[in-house]
Amino acid sequence: xxxxxxxxxxxxxxxxxxxxxxxxxxxxxxxxxxxxxxxxxxxxxxxxxxxxxxxxxxxxxxxxxxxxxxxxxxxxxxxxxxxxxxxxxxxxxxxxxxxxxxxxxxxxxxxxxxxxxxxxxxxxxxxxxxxxxxxxxxxxxxxxxxxxxxxxxxxxxxxxxxxxxxxxxxxxxxxxxxxxxxxxxxxxxxxxxxxxxxxxxxxxxxxxxxxxxxxxxxxxxxxxxxxxxxxxxxxxxxxxxxxxxxxxxxxxxxxxxxxxxxxxxxxxxxxxxxxxxxxxxxxxxxxxxxxxxxxxxxxxxxxxxxxxxxxxxxxxxxxxxxxxxxxxxxxxxxxxxxxxxxxxxxxxxxxxxxxxxxxxxxxxxxxxxxxxxxxxxxxxxxxxxxxxxxxxxxxxxxxxxxxxxxxxxxxxx
Amino acid sequence: xxxxxxxxxxxxxxxxxxxxxxxxxxxxxxxxxxxxxxxxxxxxxxxxxxxxxxxxxxxxxxxxxxxxxxxxxxxxxxxxxxxxxxxxxxxxxxxxxxxxxxxxxxxxxxxxxxxxxxxxxxxxxxxxxxxxxxxxxxxxxxxxxxxxxxxxxxxxxxxxxxxxxxxxxxxxxxxxxxxxxxxxxxxxxxxxxxxxxxxxxxxxxxxxxxxxxxxxxxxxxxxxxxxxxxxxxxxxxxxxxxxxxxxxxxxxxxxxxxxxxxxxxxxxxxxxxxxxxxxxxxxxxxxxxxxxxxxxxxxxxxxxxxxxxxxxxxxxxxxxxxxxxxxxxxxxxxxxxxxxxxxxxxxxxxxxxxxxxxxxxxxxxxxxxxxxxxxxxxxxxxxxxxxxxxxxxxxxxxxxxxxxxxxxxxxxx
Numbered sequence: 082x083x084x085x086x087x088x089x090x091x092x093x094x095x096x097x098x099x100x101x102x103x104x105x106x107x108x109x110x111x112x113x114x115x116x117x118x119x120x121x122x123x124x125x126x127x128x129x130x131x132x133x134x135x136x137x138x139x140x141x142x143x144x145x146x147x148x149x150x151x152x153x154x155x156x157x158x159x160x161x162x163x164x165x166x167x168x169x170x171x172x173x174x175x176x177x178x179x180x181x182x183x184x185x186x187x188x189x190x191x192x193x194x195x196x197x198x199x200x201x202x203x204x205x206x207x208x209x210x211x212x213x214x215x216x217x218x219x220x221x222x223x224x225x226x227x228x229x230x231x232x233x234x235x236x237x238x239x240x241x242x243x244x245x246x247x248x249x250x251x252x253x254x255x256x257x258x259x260x261x262x263x264x265x266x267x268x269x270x271x272x273x274x275x276x277x278x279x280x281x282x283x284x285x286x287x288x289x290x291x292x293x294x295x296x297x298x299x300x301x302x303x304x305x306x307x308x309x310x311x312x313x314x315x316x317x318x319x320x321x322x323x324x325x326x327x328x329x330x331x332x333x334x335x336x337x338x339x340x341x342x343x344x345x346x347x348x349x350x351x352x353x354x355x356x357x358x359x360x361x362x363x364x365x366x367x368x369x370x371x372x373x374x375x376x377x378x379x380x381x382x383x384x385x386x387x388x389x390x391x392x393x394x395x396x397x398x399x400x401x402x403x404x405x406x407x408x409x410x411x412x413x414x415x416x417x418x419x420x421x422x423x424x425x426x427x428x429x430x431x432x433x434x435x436x437x438x439x440x441x442x443x444x445x446x447x448x449x450x451x452x453x454x455x456x457x458x459x460x461x462x463x464x465x466x467x468x469x470x471x472x473x474x475x476x477x478x479x480x481x482x483x484x485x486x487x488x489x490x491x492x493x494x
Numbered sequence: 495x496x497x498x499x500x501x502x503x504x505x506x507x508x509x510x511x512x513x514x515x516x517x518x519x520x521x522x523x524x525x526x527x528x529x530x531x532x533x534x535x536x537x538x539x540x541x542x543x544x545x546x547x548x549x550x551x552x553x554x555x556x557x558x559x560x561x562x563x564x565x566x567x568x569x570x571x572x573x574x575x576x577x578x579x580x581x582x583x584x585x586x587x588x589x590x591x592x593x594x595x596x597x598x599x600x601x602x603x604x605x606x607x608x609x610x611x612x613x614x615x616x617x618x619x620x621x622x623x624x625x626x627x628x629x630x631x632x633x634x635x636x637x638x639x640x641x642x643x644x645x646x647x648x649x650x651x652x653x654x655x656x657x658x659x660x661x662x663x664x665x666x667x668x669x670x671x672x673x674x675x676x677x678x679x680x681x682x683x684x685x686x687x688x689x690x691x692x693x694x695x696x697x698x699x700x701x702x703x704x705x706x707x708x709x710x711x712x713x714x715x716x717x718x719x720x721x722x723x724x725x726x727x728x729x730x731x732x733x734x735x736x737x738x739x740x741x742x743x744x745x746x747x748x749x750x751x752x753x754x755x756x757x758x759x760x761x762x763x764x765x766x767x768x769x770x771x772x773x774x775x776x777x778x779x780x781x782x783x784x785x786x787x788x789x790x791x792x793x794x795x796x797x798x799x800x801x802x803x804x805x806x807x808x809x810x811x812x813x814x815x816x817x818x819x820x821x822x823x824x825x826x827x828x829x830x831x832x833x834x835x836x837x838x839x840x841x842x843x844x845x846x847x848x849x850x851x852x853x854x855x856x857x858x859x860x861x862x863x864x865x866x867x868x869x870x871x872x873x874x875x876x877x878x879x880x881x882x883x884x885x886x887x888x889x890x891x892x893x894x895x896x897x898x899x900x901x902x903x904x905x906x907x
Contacts, residue, residue, distance in 0.1 A: 095668055124673045155667035162672070246895050247800060254568035255508055255797035257904050259575070260537045286892070288900045318905065379789045384668035387660060387801055390894070470894035479699070481803070481883035482659050487701045491670050492731065 083117040085110075085188040085409075089137070091156040092125040092163070092194035092201065096237025097389045098397035099223045100486070102193050103158065104151040105401020106221070107141050113409065120185065123490065126192075126201055127161035130177060135490060151398055152476060153486035154386035165201045168208045175208050182216055189217050189408045193401075195224040195235075199416055199440035206414035207437065217408035220416040220436050221400060225383045227276035230442035231434045232418035236400055237383070239393030239469035242280035244385045245269055246470055248378060249284035249324065253291035256320045263372040264311060264321045264365045267292070268358030270382050271326045274445045275299050277382065279458045280466050281324035291322035298328040299446045300455045302337065307361075308368050310456050315369075327357050337361070387483055391472025396429065403431035416440070427468035496530040498523075498601040498822075502550070504569040505538040505576070505607035505614065509650025510802045511810035512636045513899070515606050516571065517564040518814020519634070520554050526822065533598065536903065539605075539614055540574035543590060548903060564811055565889060566899035567799035573607075578614045581621045588621050595629055602630050602821040606814075608637040608648075612829050612853035619827035620850065630821035633829040633849050634813060638796045640689035643855035644847045645831035649813055650796070652806030652882035655693035657798045658682055659883055661791060662697035662737065666704035669733045676785040677724060677734045677778045680705070681771030683795050684739045687858045688712055690795065692871045693879050694737035704735035711741040712859045713868045715750065720774075721781050723869050728782075740770050750774070800896055804885025809842065816844035829853070840881035 089106050091099055103121075110116040116138070123133040141147050150157060168175045182190075192202050199220045206218035222229045225241035249267060256265045269278040275297030284291055293314045296302055314321045330336055338356030358375030366373045400417050407415065415433040422428045450462035477484045502519050504512055516534075523529040529551070536546040554560050563570060581588045595603075605615050612633045619631035635642045638654035662680060669678045682691040688710030697704055706727045709715055727734045743749055751769030771788030779786045809832065817830050828846040835841045863875035890897045 091671075095671055124671075128673070153667070154664055156671045159673065160671040243894060248794060248798070250895050250898070251567055251797040251799060252793060254566070254898060254901065255793050257901050258504075258508055258537075258569045258573040260541070260572065283893070284895060286895065286897070288898070288902055374793070376792045376794075377790065380665060380668050380787070381661060381789075381794075384664040385661070386664060467894070472894075473891055478886055480696070481656060481880070481885070482663050482697060482699065484699070485663070485667060485701065488667065488670050489701055 083115055085116045086118040086120065086186050087116060087189035087191060088120050088122055088129070088134070088187055089158070089191045090122040090125045090129070090193065091158045092160050092192060092198040093224070094195070094383060095155045095160065096223050096225050096383050097154045097240040097386045098237040098393050099193055100153050100157050101151040101394045101397035102221050102223060102236055102401035104147040105398035106191050106405055107137055108147050108398070109402040109405035111138070113405065115409070118185065121158045124159040125161035125163060126165060126178070127163040128159065129181065130174065132181070150486055151394060152386065152474060154384045155488070157486055157488065159491045162197070164197060165204050168204065178205070179212065179214060182214070187216055189219070189405070191219050191221060191404055191408070193221040193223055195222070195226070196229060196441055196443070199229070199436050202416065203414065203437045203440045209413070217411070217413035219404045219408045219412070221404050222416060222418070223397070225277060226271055226274050228274035228443050228445065229439070230444045231416060231439040233421040233429060234419060234469060236393065236397035238276065239390040239396070241277055241382045242283065242466060243390040243393070243470035244382055244388050245277055245280050245378065246283035247388055249281045249291060250286065250289060252376060253284065253289045253322055256322060260319065261372060262315065262319050262369070263374070264323065264369065266323045266325060266358050266361050266365070266373070266375040268325055268327055268375060268377045270378065271298065272328045273298055273443055275326045276446060278324050278326040279446060279462055280470070282458050282463055283466055283470055292324035293321050294323045294456045295458060296323070296325045296329050296456065297446060297451060298326045298330060299448060300451055301332045302329040303332065304364060306455070308364070310454070311365065311369065325357060325361060329357060386485070387476050389474050390470045391474050392469060394474060400431050407433050424464060424468065496528055498529045499531040499533065499599050500529060500602035500604060501533050501535055501542070501547070501595075501600055502571070502604045503535040503538045503542070503606070504571045505573050505605060505611040506637070507608070507796060508568045508573065509636050509638050509796050510567045510653040510799045511650040511806050512606055513566050513570050514564040514807045514810035515634050515636060515649055515814035517560040518811035519604050519818055520550055521560050521811070522815040522818035524551070526818065528822070531598065534571045537572040538574035538576060539578060539591070540576040541572065542594065543587065545594070563899050564807060565799060565887060567797045568901070570899055570901060572904045575610070577610060578617050581617065591618070592625065592627060595627070600629055602632070602818070604632050604634060604817055604821070606634040606636050608635070608639070609642060609854055609856070612642070612849050615829065616827065616850045616853045622826070630824070630826035632817045632821045632825070634817050635829055635831070636810070638690060639684055639687050641687035641856050641858065642852070643857045644829060644852040646834040646842060647832060647882060649806065649810035651689065652803040652809070654690055654795045655696065655879060656803040656806070656883035657795055657801050658690055658693050658791065659696035660801055662694045662704060663699065663702060665789060666697065666702045666735055669735060673732065674785060675728065675732050675782070676787070677736065677782065679736045679738060679771050679774050679778070679786070679788040681738055681740055681788060681790045683791065684711065685741045686711055686856055688739045689859060691737050691739040692859060692875055693883070695871050695876055696879055696883055705737040706731075706734050707736045707869045708871060709736070709738045709742050709869065710859060710864060711739045711743060712861060713864055714745045715742040716745065717777060719868070721777070723867070724778065724782065738770060738774060742770060799898070800889050802887050803883045804887050805882060807887060813844050820846050837877060837881065
């Protein structure tokens with residue numbers, strides 16, 4: 082007799098790997114033969130508060146179905162940007178959720194997301210203990226930013242890194258064709274952590290040494306040093322290619338585009354940057370009066386499934402499977418993590434950590450992995466990043482474009 | 495005894511297919527066993543005036559070598575943006591070029607490029623007749639803009655179109671996840687012709703109907719109609735996705751971003767646009783006060799080889815082969831073209847036309863292929879575009895990124 086019922090949710094921004102973790106959880110639930118229902122919350126906890134969920138076992142019945150889900154971008158279950166209130170301040174929200182859990186006889190709760198989602202897992206599991214609930218709450222990390230504490234790296238990062246490295250290489254080829262002085266600035270996502278910008282260094286090959294300069298948010302940005310760096314590169318070559326994090330800050334901690342008219346904030350009050358490349362573009366043009374172009378990689382970094390990393394998708398699937406094993410072993414209030422057991426050959430193992438001790442903490446690049454000139458990364462950081470982008474995936478195409486999962490359920494109101 | 499020697503050059507902006515045409519020309523030169531030397535000019539005619547060229551038969555010896563070239567982005571021979579002067583005004587430039595042609599006993603001259611390159615072919619072949627030179631001058635078209643007259647479509651367009659359609663689909667998935675009103679504006683290349691923007695319609699699948707609205711430069715852009723269009727879409731759905739050409743103009747023929755501080759001009763005096771998406775972004779935000787994002791696909795449209803169209807690369811290779819057959823048959827002063835002989839099944843044949851009659855003319859979307867509301871394309875245009883993005887290619891990856899051709903020769907001074 083099947084005795085378990087679980088909820089799975091996705092939250093925060095999309096990555097190309099978040100559906101792989103969802104597929105891994107479903108696959109393991111099926112394989113254990115212990116689950117009567119595997120419910121997917123639609124639009125995360127916020128959707129759950131409106132009773133929006135679906136039964137995933139009715140949709141995903143075969144390995145083929147799950148494989149298709151694994152290779153679909155964005156978030157099959159939809160997302161929310163919702164900060165769960167402190168339960169002392171708003172007990173009703175918690176009562177509403179746990180009432181639903183009781184009705185559906187939920188035993189396990191899996192939430193795939195970034196820092197804000199881990200905060201949700203921490204709060205729900207802490208509340209559960211106060212009411213003596215035995216539901217197990219498990220967080221499965223994902224973020225293209227790679228900034229979650231406690232794990233070697235995050236699911237989703239490797240695919241975004243592969244997109245960044247491949248695009249950087251293709252931009253370098255594109256920039257090679259004219260015989261004139263030119264500066265190309267590639268603006269890469271990463272609010273506080275420069276991991277994804279650093280991954281642009283993986284574009285370097287025997288025929289292309291771009292990016293020539295890399296600027297990260299972990300060290301202060303100096304306009305003077307920046308222009309001097311470009312002068313130095315121009316002594317050796319005509320086409321200078323620069324990778325820059327959207328989140329670089331000057332010596333006073335101010336964002337370069339803080340006065341931009343496009344500056345916006347998300348639901349958590351985080352500034353949404355989009356102008357750093359443009360600010361640098363004018364800075365460079367004023368100094369060098371040469372051809373300058375800034376390119377913002379934008380959301381394609383997190384949704385370009387067609388160039389995802391096979392290592393990333395496989396690991397993201399496995400960490401989903403392992404989340405089910407972990408809750409069935411009796412754990413709760415934990416976030417799943419990767420431990421790197423060897424770098425050459427690259428091997429990792431899944432593990433878990435107390436989510437309350439790591440939620441809301443940020444993992445940034447250690448300064449010793451940034452070069453002395455603050456304009457490149459060290460070999461150690463390269464070696465850390467390298468294994469994460471390896472391997473390509475086979476996407477199914479239909480009518481000339483990728484054939485991704487049916488997401489029509491996200492359109493219903 | 496091998497009696498022929500040829501020059502091949504590439505000019506204008508890069509496409510992912512221009513090296514396929516180069517590979518096709520080299521392959522056919524080898525197969526005829528008539529060519530002693532196949533010279534590649536480095537950085538086009540401008541490089542030739544500085545005596546910069548290389549012997550391609552020393553580098554490309556096998557089918558494998560040529561296949562690798564076919565699958566490399568940007569321009570193996572480098573490019574120039576150089577307008578050949580009228581020969582009445584500057585006979586010296588022509589004398590210099592033809593002196594080199596005589597020294598190297600050149601019999602055939604192949605120039606792969608867009609409108610400005612076809613102008614070069616027209617001028618050189620016209621001059622050749624005045625001095626009784628028997629060199630054959632052949633233009634091979636390429637442009638992601640698909641705006642050359644006289645050919646069903648241009649090499650390079652299909653791959654750019656496949657990138658645009660795939661990216662649009664992935665952006666649509668990315669935009670599907672939140673339950674809130676949002677407008678996403680995707681700005682697509684195309685100065686005067688909207689072909690590439692129209693190709694975004696190929697992103698539509700059973701699960702995704704983006705783009706909801708398409709704005710093309712062939713019809714005047716009205717702010718009022720634009721905002722009304724969005725209001726209409728919002729009646730049916732939360733997430734509105736818009737494809738817009740960088741070159742849209744208002745009723746007075748003015749570009750939307752003509753007062754942008756980023757407005758620049760290229761060597762031919764064409765305005766380089768980059769602000770249309772941003773202008774629309776603020777327009778939409780002022781009206782709807784909802785989440786608005788603009789995404790500029792930028793140069794990745796023309797260099798993302800990893801998602802090239804197999805149909806496009808194969809055709810671009812074949813038109814290169816056919817260019818050699820054409821000059822060997824005694825033709826000169828022609829541009830190679832495609833004739834579509836059937837659309838279902840899709841079949842084309844290579845042909846050629848007098849280059850002097852088509853250089854500098856622009857092929858734009860016929861107004862009858864744009865819907866009455868001026869915010870979408872018709873089924874006829876969809877049917878025209880559809881065959882061009884079919885088929886995927888197999889890229890070789892090394893260290894997690896694509897392994898493209900050696901372009902170190904472009905870095906030497």
